[in-house]
Amino acid sequence: MKQVVNVSIAGVSFTxxxxxxxxxxxxxxxxxxxxxxxxxxxxxxxxxEERIAELLLERGIRERVVSYREVSDIIDILGHPGDIxxxxxxxxxxxxxxxxxxxxxxxxxSNKVIGGVCSGLAxxxxxxxxxxxxxxVLAALIxxxxxxxxxxxxxxxxxxxxxxxxxxxxxxxIIVPAARTVEQKCAMYGYGxxxxxxxxxMKAAPVNMRAGQSGTNEVVRDVFxxxxxxxxxxxxxxxxxxxxxxxxxxxxxxxxxxxxxxxVMDYVELGVENTLLVKxxxxxxxxxxxxxxxxxxxxxxxxxxxPSWRPGVIxxxxxxxxxxxxxxxxxxxxxxxxxxxxxxxxxALSGNIDTLYINMEPFDGIEKSATIKKxxxxxxxxxxxxxxxxxxxxxxxxxxxxxxxxxxADENGLPYKGFIECKYVxxxxxxxxxxxxxxxxxxxxxxxxxxxxxxxNIYSKESKMKxxxxxxxxxxxxxxxxxKRDEFGKSITYNE
Amino acid sequence: xxxxxxxxxxxxxLRKNDAYASSLIAExxxxxxxxxEGTLYPLLTRQKNQGLLNYxxxxxxxxxxxxxxxxxxxxxxxxxxxxxxxxxxxxxxEYIKNK
Numbered sequence: 116m117k118q119v120v121n122v123s124i125a126g127v128s129f130t131x132x133x134x135x136x137x138x139x140x141x142x143x144x145x146x147x148x149x150x151x152x153x154x155x156x157x158x159x160x161x162x163x164e165e166r167i168a169e170l171l172l173e174r175g176i177r178e179r180v181v182s183y184r185e186v187s188d189i190i191d192i193l194g195h196p197g198d199i200x201x202x203x204x205x206x207x208x209x210x211x212x213x214x215x216x217x218x219x220x221x222x223x224x225s226n227k228v229i230g231g232v233c234s235g236l237a238x239x240x241x242x243x244x245x246x247x248x249x250x251x252v253l254a255a256l257i258x259x260x261x262x263x264x265x266x267x268x269x270x271x272x273x274x275x276x277x278x279x280x281x282x283x284x285x286x287x288x289i290i291v292p293a294a295r296t297v298e299q300k301c302a303m304y305g306y307g308x309x310x311x312x313x314x315x316x317m318k319a320a321p322v323n324m325r326a327g328q329s330g331t332n333e334v335v336r337d338v339f340x341x342x343x344x345x346x347x348x349x350x351x352x353x354x355x356x357x358x359x360x361x362x363x364x365x366x367x368x369x370x371x372x373x374x375x376x377x378x379v380m381d382y383v384e385l386g387v388e389n390t391l392l393v394k395x396x397x398x399x400x401x402x403x404x405x406x407x408x409x410x411x412x413x414x415x416x417x418x419x420x421x422p423s424w425r426p427g428v429i430x431x432x433x434x435x436x437x438x439x440x441x442x443x444x445x446x447x448x449x450x451x452x453x454x455x456x457x458x459x460x461x462x463a464l465s466g467n468i469d470t471l472y473i474n475m476e477p478f479d480g481i482e483k484s485a486t487i488k489k490x491x492x493x494x495x496x497x498x499x500x501x502x503x504x505x506x507x508x509x510x511x512x513x514x515x516x517x518x519x520x521x522x523x524a525d526e527n528g529l530p531y532k533g534f535i536e537c538k539y540v541x542x543x544x545x546x547x548x549x550x551x552x553x554x555x556x557x558x559x560x561x562x563x564x565x566x567x568x569x570x571x572n573i574y575s576k577e578s579k580m581k582x583x584x585x586x587x588x589x590x591x592x593x594x595x596x597x598x599k600r601d602e603f604g605k606s607i608t609y610n611e
Numbered sequence: 612x613x614x615x616x617x618x619x620x621x622x623x624x625l626r627k628n629d630a631y632a633s634s635l636i637a638e639x640x641x642x643x644x645x646x647x648e649g650t651l652y653p654l655l656t657r658q659k660n661q662g663l664l665n666y667x668x669x670x671x672x673x674x675x676x677x678x679x680x681x682x683x684x685x686x687x688x689x690x691x692x693x694x695x696x697x698x699x700x701x702x703x704x705e706y707i708k709n710k
Contacts, residue, residue, distance in 0.1 A: 198647040202617070
């Protein structure tokens with residue numbers, strides 16, 4: 116008499132002899148141990164149990180008890196872990212047969228920017244190529260960074276890390292072979308290159324074959340890549356520098372004291388009534404090209420591509436429009452349309468004078484002012500001096516032009532009767548300036564017998580340039596001597 | 612030497628028609644590729660996990676439903692790749708032997 120055990124194998128119920136059940140249980144445990152490193156060991160065990168059930172059913176065992184003999188036959192058919200390992204050396208738990216392929220350093224051409232050195236190092240070290248490239252660039256720039264921030268004092272005699280890294284890269288490029296064959300490509304990552312490994316790396320293989328075939332094309336492409344990246348880096352630098360410079364120009368930081376006396380906006384604010392429009396137009400037409408440069412630089416260096424083409428097109432259109440508007444505005448405000456608005460006034464000169472003195476009245480703070488090259492036209496007007504007040508305000512000082520005309524006595528011998536005529540003309544054709552049709556002549560000049568004093572025009576934020584330019588004509592008899600003193604008291608004689 | 616060859620055999624058997632594990636076992640045994648049946652199951656599972664194979668359950672007249680294996684698109688691609696590799700290996704060996 117023997118004890119029996121009822122078991123369910125793959126959903127089918129069997130009655131096993133006690134010892135048959137023991138060895139089957141033992142066998143399944145062995146297998147479970149054997150497959151424990153597989154991805155889904157449970158699934159394999161289920162398949163095997165199904166096969167066991169199948170084999171038992173094949174033997175017509177349904178109504179009767181399964182014997183020890185039959186179970187051990189089936190175990191022989193399925194095989195012990197040792198037999199299975201011998202037949203399937205690739206199995207996860209089989210460690211005797213599988214030799215891991217030694218990792219080797221290659222240049223990774225399928226993932227390269229210049230020569231595949233960084234991506235090769237990344238493959239070798241099992242990190243991301245982008246990380247290796249970043250470290251590489253940082254290492255190259257380290258001396259510049261240190262020098263810029265002045266953490267340590269680096270003498271000129273010491274070697275620059277930039278040169279070292281470039282040299283290192285070139286050496287690696289020459290010395291390290293490129294991964295061309297499937298075996299090399301796999302060894303780069305430390306894979307074997309068996310038939311089984313091959314389909315794991317199926318994606319990599321075709322790319323590699325292509326890279327391996329082209330010799331001269333590769334060099335041309337490498338050179339092209341280097342040139343592209345240099346160009347991109349240049350554009351990035353130019354764009355960045357341009358934007359920084361633009362910020363200084365707009366904010367008017369006195370960085371350029373001595374180079375340019377004023378920020379661009381000072382000119383605009385003192386000269387033009389409707390400053391906002393000009394400011395916006397100027398900012399747009401200045402900034403957009405540098406932004407475009409930054410984008411192009413990013414595109415060339417990092418192969419970054421904008422997700423949509425619309426912003427680019429819109430910016431181009433905005434730039435063209437604002438640049439055109441600014442040019443039109445500039446040209447129109449500079450172009451002298453003398454007959455746009457006219458005003459004139461005159462004053463008689465005393466008849467009995469031998470000498471006429473013309474003095475330019477000095478202005479407050481003349482000793483601190485800076486001279487702008489005479490005759491330079493800013494926003495359509497001639498400016499003589501720039502004065503920076505202590506409070507921070509900027510003033511432009513301009514003297515009217517003085518023209519002296521000498522007249523001979525008329526046919527009857529009567530002496531010419533002298534007079535002073537003052538005219539103003541505007542250069543403004545856009546309506547940027549408020550028209551000033553009633554100018555008080557006394558605010559421009561004073562006449563005291565033989566002395567004519569010409570007053571400076573002072574422009575500030577509070578009293579803006581109106582786009583006018585005063586011209587004073589002094590008509591005198593040719594018998595009168597004219598002595599002109601400039602604002603510093605230096606005398607100039609006219610022989611007109 | 613046999614590395615990957617069993618996998619290649621399994622995919623090749625499935626190339627013509629889909630099959631049960633038992634019929635794959637029978638053919639591989641006949642070809643003397645395997646001796647013990649336990650070898651096949653981890654291989655099938657591995658290939659299934661790699662997406663090379665797929666199976667569907669087919670009811671059987673006697674006993675539980677059985678897995679009926681079939682090649683996936685990826686499996687077909689891998690097989691084509693392996694055919695190529697095999698041809699190259701055989702060619703190389705022939706060349707060396709005849710030298």
